[in-house]
Amino acid sequence: AKAAKAASAFASAFAADAAYAEDTAYAATAAAYAEDDAIIQSTLQDLTALKSFSTLEFLEQPLWPTAIPEPWQHLLTDFKADALSLNAGFEVWLDWYDSRLRGEQLDLALLAQWNAVPKEVEAQGVAQVNSYLKGLRDKTLQLPLNRVRTIFIGYGEAGKTSLIRALHGEEVQADEPMTPGIDIRDWQVPNTDIHAHFWDFGGQVMFHATHKFFLRSSCVYVIVINARSEPEENSGQVEYWLDHVKTFGGAAPVLIVQNKADVALVHLEQQSLMHKYGDMIKGFYPVSCTHAKTTHQPQFAAFTDALSRELSAAVQTGQVMFTPAQGKVLDALRNNASADAFLSKQAFHELCEQHSVSDEGVLNRAWLADIFDKLGVMLHFEELAMYHDTYMLNPRWLTHGVYTLMNAKRPRLSNQAMVDILARAKVQDEHQHLLSYPATQCAFIRDAMLRFKLCYPLPTGEVLIPSLLDKALPEADLNDDGLQFEFAFNGFLPRNIIGEFMVSRFEEIENNLQSQRGAMFKSKTCDAHARVTADYHRRLLLMQLWGPDAKDYLTILHDTMTTVFGDLALDKTEKLYLPRAACVQQERLRNTSTPDKIPYLQFLALARAQEHFCYAESGVRYDLKRVLGLVMTSAELAKQQINQHFYGEVNMSNQQVSVGAGAHAHVGDGAFNVDSTINDSFKHLANAPDNERNQLLKELLHAVQALNAKVPEPQLAGLQEEANTLIVETQRETPRPKYCQLSLAGIKEAATTLGDIAAPVLAIAEKLSAFLPLV
Structure with a gap:
């Protein structure tokens, strides 16, 4: 009776649950249909609106024409909660999405700023980027840096110094002396608030590690060239410097100035250069610096206008914006830079306190110091903090200091030698202020040069500069x-x-x-x-x-x-x-000492594809397994995702490889064991079907074995490798015709080269032709 009651109760409960489940399912289905219907209706209205609205008008319509569907609203609520839980400032994006839901007017100027976040800000992280975007939206970040660098490069005596003097409206000498080291000057871009910093690196190749910490922000490059007699020489001169810019400056704009146009007209293959370097070239400008105010004034004015345009564009694209308070700190740093090259961290915080720059929030003092460092306004090297826990207020102090030491042409320098050189140099900055290099601060230059790999320390306490x-x-x-x-x-x-x-x-x-x-x-x-x-x-x-x-x-x-x-x-x-010992066509190497090469990426691709052979640029064939064993460790094979099981044990110990003429391979104790290799080949055939093709392959192995000690080792090794590869390939479930034919051709070629002694090998190879798949 109890069991019957329990069963009855269970049945009733089950029926009730089933009814509830059915009702719930119907309700869920109805809700889903309603949500789908809302989406469909909204989409149809959007398609209709596209016919009558402009793009901007369409984007400013509410995302939903009626109320947001309830399930969608739940999803949005959950999404907002998840985004806010990240604590990374995503409120700015959620606010933007809400404004799209409401169909508010788009701020196109703001969107343009959001789409051009400076790379210096991007490098700081998500929270900093979001806070920066919020500052742009709230108009708290309105003050532009309005500073941009112009790098003048070209061979010595091309006229870079003259060009800079002419841009400043100064008189230019016909034979302006070449700039020793570097020269830095400021230039007010006409009719703007923009200040350009002109960096003239003389005739030397300045693009070494110093570029990484001297030139941190976006630049405009000016290549200055001399006239040569042939267009190819002129274009080659330009390409040399364009390659510099492409390597170190990325997509920075370049103006090409052909100086001394009053003396000779420079012929350039402009179309070819534009095709090769594309949009980075912004124009070609023949000028005469000595006649910039007279006969060649129109040409010089055209260059000045073009330079001004590019500098203005560089400022407007990806220009870091600051608050008014941060701008005051920036001005104070610039004013103090000429008096002292360094600023303690404590002094920086006091300066921020004085101008009401908070140490709270995301865009705080630490953010400001980091941005100044990335822009090259105020440098701080964390690696040197334990020795010099200060900010470098005047990066040009370091610039001039390093180049003064480099121009001393002394590869080995002691600390005292650095102090003496800098004391004698009388280095001036762009404002003709004499830069002071006390002994206590010279150590910073030494440590910075070590940090940027310009030199390395010697046991004597000196440093050695390899480039000197x-x-x-x-x-x-x-x-x-x-x-x-x-x-x-x-x-x-x-x-x-x-x-x-x-x-x-x-x-x-x-x-x-x-x-x-x-x-x-x-x-x-x-x-x-x-x-x-x-x-x-x-x-x-x-x-x-x-x-x-x-x-x-x-x-x-x-x-x-x-x-x-x-x-x-x-x-x-x-x-x-490619090691000569791995060549399967040794006879082709007999009269040459030139080593064979293969593009490394191609070699890796062949190994990953489990190919048996690789071909040198000369067309000579090499055994891939043997090459791998001679040039790669097991760890490197694994790193490069090469299947070691397919190639067998390729990482043989104590292998050495020759790359010169008369080379020989050493494997294990140094002897080439043809019997061992032949035995491996016989093993491949041990369980193979007993057919005419495999019988011929066994005869081939016996014929090759008979040549042991009768022919030179390299030729015998190559012949055996070809035979072994042919056997391995023919025993595949689906032999690959190309590799079968290549191996057979290699056997025939080797046998023909050896002459009568290898006639049995050649005869068997000819018979095998009928049993191999055609390509």
Whole structure:
């Protein structure tokens, strides 16, 4: 009876629950239909509105023509709660979305500002970006920096100094002396509130690591060139400097000035340059600085107008905005810069307090200091904080100081030598103020140069500046056996790269064998040596390595070089030199000592695709498995996502590779064991079907085995590798015709080269042709 009651109660409850579930389902379905209907009706109204409204009018309509559907409102409420919980200032976006829901008028000027957030602000993080956007919306950030840099570059005596003097309305001498080091001057952009900082780097190549901390904000570049007799020479001159800008300045605008137009007209292949460099070139301007006010005044005025336009555009695009209080702090810093190069953190906070810049909120004093640092207004190096916990108020003090030391042309400098050089130099800034370099502050320059890899410390307490060493490469006996890897630059090879690389691994420089073009290295972690050099004529960086652990060291040095490249826009191709021992067409290497190369990315792609062969740029074929074993560690294979199981054990120990003429391979104890390789091939055929093709393959192996000790080792090794590859390929479930035919062709070619002694091999190969798939 109790069980019956329980069953009855359960049935009643189940029926009630089923009825409730059914009602709930109907209600949910009805709500879903209602929501869908609201969306459909809204979409239809939008489509109708498109016919009668302009784009702007349409975007200013309420997002929903009637009330927001209730389920959508719930989703929006949840979304807002989630966004606010992030504590990152997303209120500004939620407010914007609400205004779209209401169909409020769009503020196009504000949207333009929002779409041009300065990269310096973007780099600070999400919360800072959102607070910055809110400040723009609330009109609290209204004061522009109105400062922009113009970088004048070109060969010495091209007329950069004369051009700057002419822009200032000053008289220009016909033979203006070349600028020693750098010169910095300010220029008021005509009819604007914009101040341009002109940086003239003389005739030297200034684009090394200093660019990273001297030139932090957006720039406009002016390339000044001399006339040459041939258009190709002039265009080559321009391309050289355009490549500089492209590498270090990104998409910065460039004006090309052809100076001394009164003496000779510069011929440029303008269309070709525009096609190659695109929008970065803003115009070509022939001028005469000595006649800028007379016969060539119209041409000079055209250049001045163009420069003013580009500077104004640079300010308007991505210009950081400040509050009035922050602007007062900025003005105070500029006024104090000429009196003292440094400002303590405490003094900075006192200055902010004086002008009511709060230490609370997101756009606080720390934000302001960081933005000033990113803009190059006031520098602070966190890495040096434990030694110099101050702000550099006058970055030009550092600029002039570093270049004064570099121009002393002394590769080794002690602290006292730095003090003496700077004391004698009488360095003036752009306002003709004499810059003071007391001994206590010179240490900052030394530490900044170390931090930016311009030099490295010596055990003596001195620093060594690689770029000031002799040009001649050090004398050294290079081992004939080794690996080689190169970085081939299709355009510009920056001069700072090899110096930064040397500084990055200065502790491994061997026996002081170094120059400004490279050095010898001995690894501290593995048994290997290397020579890393720059060839500026051929635009190459070359790594040559040897020793039992050469491939380990290659991985280490390659990673270091990649780190040095950083985010520079370099047009380069990496190339691996293929070990001669891995060549399966040894006869083609017999009369040449030139090493074969393959583009590294192509090589990796072939390895990942599990191909058996790779082809050098010369067309010579190499065994991919053997190359991998000679040039890559197991760790690097895994890093490059190469299937080691497919290739078998490729990371053989104690392998060494030769890249020179007469090279030979050493595997294990150094002997090439053809019987072992033949046995591996026989194993592939052990369980193969007993058909005529496989019988011929076994006969081929016996014929090759019979050549052992009768023909030179390299030729025998190549022949065996071809035979082994053919066997592996034919035993695949679906043999690939191309690789079968290539291996067979390699066997025939090798046998033909060996002559009568290999006639049996050639005869069997001819018979095999009928049993292989055609390409």
